[in-house]
Amino acid sequence: MKKLIKNILLGMFVGCGMSVATSCTDLDETLYSDLNDTNIDLTNPDDIQLLEGQAIAQYRYLHTSWFGLFHQLEICTDQYMVPLRIGIGWGDVYVNGHKHNWDYNFGLSENNWGYAYNCINYCNLVLDNLPEDNVEDRAQMRFFRALTYYHLLDLFRNIPLQTTMNNPEGYVPEQVSGEEIYNFCVSELNDIKDVITTDYIHGWGNKYAVCMALAKLYLNKNVYLGTNDNQGYEDALAEVETVLTEGGFELAPNYKDNFRENLEGNPEIIFCVPGDRTHAINFNLMTYVMPQAGMEAYASTATATNGSCAIPQFIDTYSANDKRLADTWAMDLQHYAVENADGTYTPNAGDPIPFDADDWSGTGYLNYNKNVHSIDGAYQQEGYRLHKYEIVGGGNWGTTSDDLVIFRLADAMFIKAECLLRLGRDEQTAADLVTEVRKRSFESLAEATRTVADLKGGSVYAYGHSEYEPIAYNDWSNYISTYEGGDDIELGGLFDDLGWEFACEEHRRQDMIRFKMADGRNVFNGKSYFCKDAVTTDHWNIFPIPESVMRTNTTIEQNPGYTGAK
Numbered sequence: 001m002k003k004l005i006k007n008i009l010l011g012m013f014v015g016c017g018m019s020v021a022t023s024c025t026d027l028d029e030t031l032y033s034d035l036n037d038t039n040i041d042l043t044n045p046d047d048i049q050l051l052e053g054q055a056i057a058q059y060r061y062l063h064t065s066w067f068g069l070f071h072q073l074e075i076c077t078d079q080y081m082v083p084l085r086i087g088i089g090w091g092d093v094y095v096n097g098h099k100h101n102w103d104y105n106f107g108l109s110e111n112n113w114g115y116a117y118n119c120i121n122y123c124n125l126v127l128d129n130l131p132e133d134n135v136e137d138r139a140q141m142r143f144f145r146a147l148t149y150y151h152l153l154d155l156f157r158n159i160p161l162q163t164t165m166n167n168p169e170g171y172v173p174e175q176v177s178g179e180e181i182y183n184f185c186v187s188e189l190n191d192i193k194d195v196i197t198t199d200y201i202h203g204w205g206n207k208y209a210v211c212m213a214l215a216k217l218y219l220n221k222n223v224y225l226g227t228n229d230n231q232g233y234e235d236a237l238a239e240v241e242t243v244l245t246e247g248g249f250e251l252a253p254n255y256k257d258n259f260r261e262n263l264e265g266n267p268e269i270i271f272c273v274p275g276d277r278t279h280a281i282n283f284n285l286m287t288y289v290m291p292q293a294g295m296e297a298y299a300s301t302a303t304a305t306n307g308s309c310a311i312p313q314f315i316d317t318y319s320a321n322d323k324r325l326a327d328t329w330a331m332d333l334q335h336y337a338v339e340n341a342d343g344t345y346t347p348n349a350g351d352p353i354p355f356d357a358d359d360w361s362g363t364g365y366l367n368y369n370k371n372v373h374s375i376d377g378a379y380q381q382e383g384y385r386l387h388k389y390e391i392v393g394g395g396n397w398g399t400t401s402d403d404l405v406i407f408r409l410a411d412a413m414f415i416k417a418e419c420l421l422r423l424g425r426d427e428q429t430a431a432d433l434v435t436e437v438r439k440r441s442f443e444s445l446a447e448a449t450r451t452v453a454d455l456k457g458g459s460v461y462a463y464g465h466s467e468y469e470p471i472a473y474n475d476w477s478n479y480i481s482t483y484e485g486g487d488d489i490e491l492g493g494l495f496d497d498l499g500w501e502f503a504c505e506e507h508r509r510q511d512m513i514r515f516k517m518a519d520g521r522n523v524f525n526g527k528s529y530f531c532k533d534a535v536t537t538d539h540w541n542i543f544p545i546p547e548s549v550m551r552t553n554t555t556i557e558q559n560p561g562y563t564g565a566k
Contacts, residue, residue, distance in 0.1 A: 042129045052141065055122035056203070057280070058115055059144055060273045062151065063404055063506070064283035067093075067111035069151065070404075070506060071288070072543075075308075076100060077508040078461065078529040079499065080386065082288060082308040083378035086470065087357075090307050098375045099532050100525075100540045104562055110546040112155065119148045124165045139196040143205035146188040147213055153181045153224060154510065157542045158559060175556045182217065182224050189214050198246075202264045202274055208247040209271035212407040215239035215415050216510075223514055223541070230423055237419040240412040243270065249409040255441055256327045258410075261390045263403040270407040277401045286398035289385045290330075293355045293366050295398070297330070298391040299337035299345040302398030309383020311530045312370050314503075317461050317496060323441045328503050329384040334366040337393055345393035355381070358473035375531040377470030386504055410437045410501055414494075417455070421491055427452045434497050441500075455493040459486025463527040484528055488518040495523070513541050537561065 041047045063069045074080045075097040082094035093107045102109070123145035130138055145163075152159050157178035189210050198207045217224070218239065221232030243249070250267040252258055263269050275283055284303075286295065291306035310329055318325040325331075336350035355366035358379035372382045389399045414437070417430035434450045442448040463486055469478035486492050495515045499508060512524035519526065521534075524541065528534045539561025550556050550564060558564035 042125075048126055048129055051122055051126045052137065055119055055126060055141060055144055056273075058119035058122060059148060060275075060280060060404075061282065062112060062115040062119060062148065063273060063406075064275075064285075065111065065115060066282075066284060067108045068115070069112050070285070070504075072097070072108035072112055072155070073506045073509045074504055076524075076532075077512060078463075078523075078527070078532075079311055079314045079503055079508050080308060081311055081372075081375060081383075081530065083372060083375045083383070085306055086377050086379055086473075088306055088380065094307075095375050098530070100535070102543065104544040104547045104550070104558065104564070106543060106546070109155070109543045110548055113152070113546050113549055116148050116152050120145050120162065121165060123148075124163060127163075128165050135195055136197060139192040140205055142188050142192050143196060143210060143213075146185045147205075149181055150185050150213060150217060153178055153185065154220070155543050156545060156559065157181070157224070158545075158557070160553070160556070172553050172555060175553075179225055182221070185217055186214065189217075200269075203272070205271060208243045208249070209407055211239040211242045212270055212412065215243075215412070219415055219418070220510060220514055233419040233422045236415055237423070240415045240419075243409075243412045244416065247409075249412075251409055251437065251440065253440065255324055256388075258405055258408055259389045259402070261392050261397075261402050263405060268409045269405055270409065270412070272403045272405045272407075274403045275401040277397060281397070281400040283389070283399050283402050283404060285386070285389055285402075286391050286400075289387070290391075291355070291357075291366070291380060293353050294330070294334060294385065295391070296336050296353050297334045297348045297366075298387075298398075299339065299347070299393030300391050300398050301396045302391075302400065303396075304398070306380055309368075309372060309378070309385055310370075312372060312383075313462055313464075313466055313529055314499065315370055315384055317459075318500060319442075319447065321442055321444075321447055322500060324500050324503070327441075328386065328388040330387045331368055331370070331384045333361075333363075334368065343394070347387075347391070347393070357381070360474045362474075371468070371476065372530075373470040374467040379470075379473040381473075388504055405505065411507075413437055414498060414501065418491070418494060421452075421455060421494060427456075430494075431455055434494070437501060438497070450493065450497065453493075455497070456491055457493045459489045459492030459496050461486040461489075461496065461499075461527075461529075463529055465528045465531065465533055467531050482528060484534070486527075489523060490516050490518065 075082055075094055081098045082090055084090055084095055096102050123141045126141045158175055159181060160173035161176045161184060162173040193207055193210045196205060196207055196210060200206060215236040218232040218236035222228055252266055252268040257266055258268055263272050286302050287304050288307040290304040292304045295302060295304050334353045335348045336353055337345040337347045338349040339345055352365040354364060356364050358381050360369055360381055361367040367381055368384050369382050370384055372378045389402050391398050413433045417433040420426045420430040431450050431452045435448055438448040463484040464482040466481045468476055489495055498511050513522050515523050517526045525535050525538050542559055544559050544562035545556055
């Protein structure tokens, strides 16, 4: 069954599929209803195999759909935003996401709740009907189910827990505490860790992916459970030690290798969600990121509508000699891609690309300005653009078929470093691990090297409110700013390194919530950045339960700090 990952697990149900929902965005359907369909035979192993494929397809949709997890996790951070583009549009959901001003109608929450429970329900349906002696496939479904519950825990905390579809008529799942969800995930992952395969099979879980999921849970235990002890760091350290000593993974030679269209054979990848040009082409990141003319820098004809960009304050944190800056962000004057003799393309290597809209540079060419006026009004050439994920040239693929990495070796190394620093032992080992990851992104060892003092010092991020009054594309005279800095962030140097290494990998929100300031607030709430202002409340750590969910299941209580839908 595992050999069919490209053809079945990603492809047999490329739409929303079956009776779980009538369309990809129809979340009014009762998600916990019977998923059986008239053309599915639950006694037929081939049909069960197709249901496994749909479970994993839903997991991919969760991350890469238009209103997917990628954007819900990224647009609220200090790295990435989708401003209101003057003359183009983009909706309030993105502005509210940046300002931390969402409510129970937040569209991204609604979409991701739906995809997550679709995945969980397909996993449950398979597990209800898969023979007990099929140990490996049962372990895979339990892995994807636990991983999805982990994402829901991270987003919402207090959610319904359902582990079977064999329920009486009229059943509605009961909401349980975040602690119960946490314990379920930990128990499930520990139960399968020693029975799931140790082999790397592209798109499937294995022992080391299970260890990484456990490490993530343990690393954030104090956040999830409201505790304040070191046991989670001890447990996370044990899990990544298994990955580092047994897994056989190696850092990829080049940082950019981890974000290619096809990650098969990459030695750093522990677990990813595969894309495919035939069966799974829904990662439309380039549409958010680039103006249409900007796609010509990559020889791509994929649709792009000019939306998201980097937060300038984050760009200013990079060392000028850090290769990850250019590997992650498209900057300044843009040039046509050049076709090579072998049919491949070299991006941004030809003549400048004409573009006269909002021509701030006065050149008549497309020129990405690092500065952005405001989240409430940004002109078309403002902001550096995310091109970390491969924009495939020679056609209209763009990023749509890119594999999406979930866990990679560098993450395991950073988790070990963080745990050691928080536990106050083997601190030089922690510094050595961070340095080892940095080596591939700097020409000199001296620049790559991070000391214990560096990692335990403050952040270099110049936090504070920072925007311009959006008067005209070439008017930067009315600057509105405050300064908070980052000296008061505990382990601020490590926090910075996490930001540079894992920018726009669904990583930053979790890190911002876990890392604290000297006054006890976390960075996510306690710091201002761009047009988002610091607050003293912490209910923004989780999202509200979506309105549609509360109207469907009236037993659900709204999360603290938010109004309900009843």
